[in-house]
Amino acid sequence: MSVDLSVKVGSLSLRNPVMPASGTFAEGLDRVIDFNRLGALVTKTITRELRTGNPLPRVVEQPDGMINSIGIPSKGIDHFIEETLPLYAQYSTPLVVSISAPTVEGFAYLAEAVSVPGVAAIEANISCPNIEEDGKAFAMSPKSAARVTAALRRATTLPLWAKLTPNTGDIAAVARASEEAGADALVVANTILAMAVDLKTFRPSLGNIMGGLSGPAVKPIILRQVYQCARAARIPIIGCGGISSAEDAVEFLLAGATAVQIGTASFVQPDALLRIIDGLAQFCAHRDIARIADLSGALVVEESDEPDMAWTEPAQ
Amino acid sequence: MSVDLSVKVGSLSLRNPVMPASGTFAEGLDRVIDFNRLGALVTKTITRELRTGNPLPRVVEQPDGMINSIGIPSKGIDHFIEETLPLYAQYSTPLVVSISAPTVEGFAYLAEAVSVPGVAAIEANISCPNIEEDGKAFAMSPKSAARVTAALRRATTLPLWAKLTPNTGDIAAVARASEEAGADALVVANTILAMAVDLKTFRPSLGNIMGGLSGPAVKPIILRQVYQCARAARIPIIGCGGISSAEDAVEFLLAGATAVQIGTASFVQPDALLRIIDGLAQFCAHRDIARIADLSGALVVEESDEPDMAWTEPAQ
Amino acid sequence: MPEIATVISNRPIASDYRHLILSCGALAASARPGQFFQLLCPQPVGEKPFLRRPMSVYAVQADPCRIEFLYKVTGAGTRGLATLQSGDTIDVFGPLGVGFTLDRQWRHIVVVGRGAGLATLAPLARAAAELNIRVTAILSARRPDLLVSVDLFQTYGADVIGVTDAEATSGPANVEKVLRALIAQDSCDAFFTCGSARLMRVQQRLAHEFGIPGQIALEQQMACGIGLCYCCVRDFNVDGEIISRRVCWDGPVFDLAEAMP
Amino acid sequence: MPEIATVISNRPIASDYRHLILSCGALAASARPGQFFQLLCPQPVGEKPFLRRPMSVYAVQADPCRIEFLYKVTGAGTRGLATLQSGDTIDVFGPLGVGFTLDRQWRHIVVVGRGAGLATLAPLARAAAELNIRVTAILSARRPDLLVSVDLFQTYGADVIGVTDAEATSGPANVEKVLRALIAQDSCDAFFTCGSARLMRVQQRLAHEFGIPGQIALEQQMACGIGLCYCCVRDFNVDGEIISRRVCWDGPVFDLAEAMP
């Protein structure tokens, strides 16, 4: 049985729902996998200026994932447009460019600057500190998420994806605010703020003290957030967090995602993206599911399954 | 070398910093471990009324932890005072009673009701839905955490511990607010909201759809929150989340905890509490650390280690 | 207390079933029929069973102390168990829970089990024999080769009646016929059952009709196994009131009349 | 591409060092000196090395294709490697990175290594021999029994000078004396080094003083191993400017003059 793996993220058609997560993908991966098989390509987040990234060590392993504090080393927007972008012209796969900036104005500038031929969509990494709000990430609050999304919306006509942070207390509200401000899709989510201590030295394991947890350990948390966002917003959700198998990806689709991004899994298994694409086709074929798009949001939830609000009606 | 394991949580002296986490401990565990060896005993959260808890299934396993949606089945406060409390009179270990209610008034009522001989401290599980705030947990916002803590403070003279939720976007602010409202210590934290999907049935794995993640998977996230709270508040922090070895416990102490609670680890290894106590003594002995209290907050953080706020000073 | 037991053997016995024999301490070997252990299962390749797995005691032996389990390979945990080789060790925690009780007055009991439930009922045959109580065991499975504990029942002198889906003898109607015959010939002082809600209902009906007592061993997913977590609760009908009980702590053996599917 | 290789042998050779020989495909066996593999390590009991571990190629062989590693057991990953037995399989990904380059003009090179760095340098001896370049290897370790790859160097005709802490011969002053002697007798057309920042500085100084080229293999913690994650960066001094480079992608072999400790 041949399965139709194609999905639509807003106006953008993808040959399948599987793409890399920003910061875990670069040109060099083409030695391992055929980029023309992927649903989309997603760049490492780029910034306007040159940035060096965080102090070492930048990574510490966990039993089921890793914490990174790479930061956003970036050669700047000009280098990206002149050197990196042309490298992707050879692939038929849509290129999504991840951008970030510490101010609303900086974000808008970048969105305009990357709205050039060869770029299929913009992913706004709004999980980074907003210096106009005391260093809190834009996506920590519905208000600042809306403000930056609206500015981005004005700055570009390309499809605009907002990448949310899982560290907020109310991701559903942030999702709704981003949608209302003009986002075409939501990437749910970035890494979860975490920490580890080196017991040999009594120091933090990371040069930056705290970093972002990714990998299988975060899957159940991010899956919950995908479910919450999918119920709160009508625009497509791209699930991202701890996916390392086709089965994981199916959980995200059922919970409401239209597509998925794969990050840390590619470090462990460099051809993880292809394994997941093949696995999804098999999963559907075994169950006579003709179109993978039919899985999105197909979670069976009965009335009686609705989250218990028993508190509101205390027993006698 | 003999190590002094005793710690003080505010005015309360504990023979060692290790105690069970609420909801993972009950009388029956005395068949496995000697309660008189523990730092404290902590009851399952009790409520004013009879409650049945959530629909089945109530637990789903993860590769490095579990998600539970037990809810708070409770036989009510009267049953607790009459039947359960007397059972603990035989132990020399301080008894901490966990309480919860859906309203500020309900919380205050319970705090007063459990302020009886035999109870050494009250742990207010303010991670539960507040019906006066649209079902959001009290500990989701500094304001409602402060309101309920202040009411609890007025209702009891017993040491008052506030158990925070890790699902908020700003746990440090909640910690500060709870301290200012009169909490004597903070338990950081409860379970992280999570989800799993059963791929055989396309249904949520839990009857309640979402549940709380606990176990090793959450450790790096909760450790970060302990560090943040310890820097934000001056009252003692009791670390709780994913601790399953003495080494894990030491990480929490170094990050700023005064004591630790152990939950899920006891399900996997019923004598986990004792193993961790013994392991802490060994850890200190091997390193010539005479008093375990000296480990609290002893993390070595250099100036240059401070979290990178490079965003605020963009490179040129 | 958890203890580290050593694998004596771990042989496949039928289809997905395996028989695990461990060398253990005196406490573990004191397990009574219907009690269970929480086994810390080894990790099979690529999977990580995080929680312990409950398994009924299938047989025990003193001097040397042995504990036996009969399990069906179904998921990550039991796949992990299946990797055990003789000489390997495994962390076992038990015996736990409330087992079956036998009344010395009884002369003849009827045991009705299905699937892996047969393993739970098997040690009853021995305990009954020791009290000179006769046992008729109605054992149900999909196919005759899945009637996994027939030998053990027979060793202890039980009359075994196998019923299977393959032979179309396992339906409630046929089992009810067999049970009515046993009751008619006064060979059923009590019912013991495990492993089938359909067969449970048949027995509940007959027990009620004829005033026969009964006990049922129930399964439920467990985390702690010792009454701490309340994840293993089931509802029971106690004189019309619905009561929630912990399978690990209040059971796993319960009054047949109160059990609900 | 990652491939599944089969363990031929995995023998302890000295203290914490082990020598792993794998049967592999032609691609893996084409690894050049200084290149590395990302090994997916088995899980030792109670530990879970999540990321792959970088390991330099120690030797290769074609027909049948073999790849060899020499590793020191230090943490979870290498403890996992130590559990491998012949016949087991392991997922290896490589060869990766930029290895050493040898200039056909050179007649005599000097190799200076310490600790596990010796493993990285060993295959140079063979490559040099194939180009008729003589090799003097100054191998440093804590104790003589930890001079782990002396045999392999000697097999390919290298002159080996062992220096150790135990014999108080491994200090920078002594190594500098030895190096100056080699330079004086015109036996040092290039430096190759790995495993010691102190020895690196000695060579950098001499390389600068005498205008001798050099290459250094650097280590850094890695996640992806193929240039994606930027966790393995190190700073380099390129004509006074500090430049950050990825060890896995731009190296692990770099220009000696630009390396910083």
Ligand SMILES: Cc1cc2nc3c(=O)[nH]c(=O)nc-3n(C[C@H](O)[C@H](O)[C@H](O)COP(=O)(O)OP(=O)(O)OC[C@H]3O[C@@H](n4cnc5c(N)ncnc54)[C@H](O)[C@@H]3O)c2cc1C
């Ligand atoms: C008191 C008791 C005694 C039991 N005795 C036996 C026995 O003697 N022989 C035997 O083969 N099986 C027995 N079972 C069932 C056995 O526990 C499950 O087959 C086993 O836990 C499945 O684990 P898994 O990882 O292989 O399957 P998975 O399906 O991967 O397990 C996932 C989770 O569900 C739980 N689970 C799955 N099936 C069951 C079940 N039927 N009952 C309870 N929890 C389950 C697991 O423990 C685990 O937490 C018993 C169960 C209980 C409660």
Ligand SMILES: Cc1cc2nc3c(=O)[nH]c(=O)nc-3n(C[C@H](O)[C@H](O)[C@H](O)COP(=O)(O)OP(=O)(O)OC[C@H]3O[C@@H](n4cnc5c(N)ncnc54)[C@H](O)[C@@H]3O)c2cc1C
């Ligand atoms: C390019 C390269 C080639 C190497 N070649 C060899 C070799 O041939 N033989 C050998 O014995 N060792 C070699 N190493 C070092 C080897 O990678 C580490 O000893 C190994 O990763 C330690 O893993 P562990 O889990 O045993 O230790 P742990 O300390 O538990 O590792 C924790 C983390 O730190 C990383 N790490 C620890 N030490 C090092 C190190 N020295 N370099 C890089 N990462 C480290 C691990 O990869 C892991 O991510 C090489 C390293 C690199 C970068």
Ligand SMILES: Cc1cc2nc3c(=O)[nH]c(=O)nc-3n(C[C@H](O)[C@H](O)[C@H](O)COP(=O)(O)O)c2cc1C
């Ligand atoms: C090493 C590393 C670097 C990352 N860099 C970025 C980045 O530049 N921009 C971004 O939006 N997310 C970045 N992320 C987050 C990932 O895109 C992804 O959201 C996260 O890792 C969760 O997915 P995973 O569990 O599949 O890895 C990075 C993650 C890792 C592990």
Ligand SMILES: Cc1cc2nc3c(=O)[nH]c(=O)nc-3n(C[C@H](O)[C@H](O)[C@H](O)COP(=O)(O)O)c2cc1C
């Ligand atoms: C089965 C289960 C039941 C719990 N019940 C409660 C509860 O009643 N009250 C409460 O404050 N926390 C409850 N918790 C949360 C734990 O006290 C603890 O905060 C959490 O599990 C994290 O710690 P751990 O990773 O060590 O388990 C429960 C946790 C589990 C796993």
Ligand code: FES
């Ligand atoms: S399994 Fe925890 S109460 Fe029964």
Ligand code: FES
């Ligand atoms: S290890 Fe990822 S860039 Fe080098």
